[in-house]
Amino acid sequence: MKKIPVAEAVGSILCHDITQIIQDVTKQAIFRKGHVIAAEDVPVLLSLGKENIYVWEADETMMHENDAAEILYGFCHNEGIAKSEVKEGKIEAIATRDGCLKVDTTRLLNLNLVEEIMIATIHSNRFVKQGEKLAGMRVIPLAIAKDKMESLAKMVGETPLLNLIPFNRKKVGIVTTGSEIFKGRITDKFGPVIREKLAPFGCEILGQTITDDKVADIVSAIKAYIEMGADMVVCTGGMSVDPDDVTPSAIREVGAEVISYGAPVLPGAMFLLSYLDGKPILGLPGCVMYSKATIFDLVLPRIMIDERLTKLDLAILGHGGFCNSCSTCNYPSCAFGK
Template sequence: MKFGPVPLDEAAGAILAHSMRAPSPDGYASLTYKIAKGTVLTVQHLRDLAEDGVTQVVAARLEPGDVHEDAAAEQLAAAMLASGVGLRARRASTGRVNLVAEHTGIVSLDAAAILAANLVDPGITIATVPCWQRIAADGLVATIKIIPYAVPGDRLAQACAAARGAIGLHGAQIATLTLIETRIGPDTPPDKGRRAMAARAANFGAQLSPRIVVAHDAQAISAALADAPGEVLMILTGSATSDICDVAPQGVRHAGGQVDHYGMPVDPGNLLFLGRIGGKPVIGLPGCARSPALNGADWVLERVICGVPVTSADIAAMGVGGLLKEIHSRPMPRRGKNSA
C-alpha cells in the first residue's frame, strides 16, 4: 500500500486518509459536505475538492496483492472462528470485526496462536478477553482491527493460518447442582451461602436442588452425597477445610469417591478441594463462596459447569492473576498498617 500526498488528478479510487470538507455539488457555494476519512474517492469528490482550490489529498492507494481493511478483518475473523463454537462475527466497519457470544459461556483461547498472529504485522491485531472469562450472550469476546487501510495479502494469510480456530465458547453442560451445607451445633446456618451459589448457577441457566444441611461430620456428609440428585455436587462447610484429610474430604471418600486436589493459589479461595464420585464432580467450597464477590471457586465452578476438565495443573496455573480483591475484614490483611 502506498500512503501519502496524492495529486488530485491521480486520486480517483484512492482512500482518503483525513476527513475533508468540499463545496456542495448542488450549486450552492455556501453549502459544504464532509468527505469522511476512509472514503474511496470518486471523480465527483475530486471535482468538488477542486472547486475549493484543493490540489492534493493525503490518501492510501492499494497495490497488487493488498487486501482492504474490512475484507482483511473479515478473513481473519473467519479463520479464528473455524471451530464454529458459540461465537459469531459482526459486520466489518473501518477495519474492525467484533466477535460476540451466541450464548452464556466461558471463553477458551489459544494464547500462543493469537500471539503468533499479532506478531505477523503491526497492522494486523487481535484483542480478546482473558482465557476462561465468563461471557453473557451477545457479550464482546474479541475484536479484530486492521490498523492501516489495507494489508499485504501474504501477511494476512500468515496471520489467518496462525490464528485458525484459536477461540471458542463453552456453554453449560449441566442443569442441576446440589449444595450440601454443614452446621456446627444445632442451628441451621444462614442461607447467604446458598443464595450466592444459586446466583452463580443461574448465570448459566442452571439451578440448585432442594436445600441440604447436615451435621459437620464425615459420615453425615457421605450420606448426603450418596443421595444428592445434582449433576455437580458442592460442599460448603460450617468450619473451614484446613487439610486434605479434614471432615469434608473424608466424607467424599466415605461415599466411595476420591479427592483429586486440595488448595489453590487464588486468594480469596485458597481452601478449595476438588474430587469426584463416579461421574459427578465434587467441589469443596472455600468459605468465601458465601459472598457473591469473585473468588477462586468461581473459576473452578464455571469450568465444571461448562464441561471443561480441571486438573491440578490447571489450578496451579490460576496463581498468575489469582490475587483478587483485598478483604479488609480478614484477621490478617495482606497489607499491614506499616506496609509500603
C-alpha cells in the same frame, strides 16, 4: 494505494475511513472507504489536519485492510460467534449466546508475532454473555500483501482460535455442614449465595441438605444427591483446619478422587476439587459466602462445560489469583483470575 496532496485528490477514491475526534464529544467517520473525494471535501479534510491522503490505485499484489480484517475474523469465527461491520479497518467478534470462552493462546501468540497483524481477545476461560464483545482484529497498514495473508492462513490452520462453548444445564445438590446451622443457632447464609451463583448457568437445584459436623452424615447427604441424579454436589462449610471441620474427610470417604485440597487463590485457598465417577464434588470455603468473587467464580464456567480440571489448572490460577477486594467489584471485568 498512493499518497497525494489533499488539494489534488478531487475525483480519487478514498481507501480508508477518515475519523473526526473531538474530545468528550465524538469519534466518528466523516468519510468512509470508497468515498469519491469532491471539491467541497477538501476544506473539511484540511480542517482535520489532512495535508496528504491515501487514495486507492489498482495493485493485484496487495489487499485492502478491510478485506484483510475479514480474513482475520475467519481465523476466529466459530459457532456462537458473529462479527461486527468493518469500521476503520477493524472487525469485532461478538457472542451470540452465553458460554465459556476458550482461546487458543499459543496460536494467538504466534499470529501476533507476525509483523503488521493483530488480534486482541478477552481472557480465556471466562463466562461470556450473549452480546458481549470477544475480540477485535485488523492489520496495521492500510494495505497488506496478499501472499502474506495466504501464508498466515496456512500457519493458523483450519481450527478457529476462539471457541464459545455453551453451558450444560446441570442438576446440583447442595450439602451445608455446620453444627451451628444444623442446631439452629444461626441462619444459613451459604444456600442463597450458591443458588445465585448457579442461576446464570441454568442449573436445576435438587435441594439443600444441612448436616451436623459428622463425616457419616455428610457422606450420606452426598450419596443421596448422587442417587437422585445430581451431576454435581457442592459442599459448603467445614473446610478449615478446626477439629470440627470434617467436610474434606467426608468427600474422601464417599470415594471421590481429590484433585486438590487447596488452591493458590485468595479468596478461596481452602477450596477442594474432586470427582466421583466423573461428577464434580466441590468443597467451598467460607469466603464464598461473603466475598463477591472467589475461586468458585473462576472454576465454575469451566466445570459447567464439563471440562475436567487438573491440579495444574488450579496452580496456573496463582498468577492473577489475588483479589484486591475493590470497594466496587467489577468481576469479571478485572484482573482477578487472569
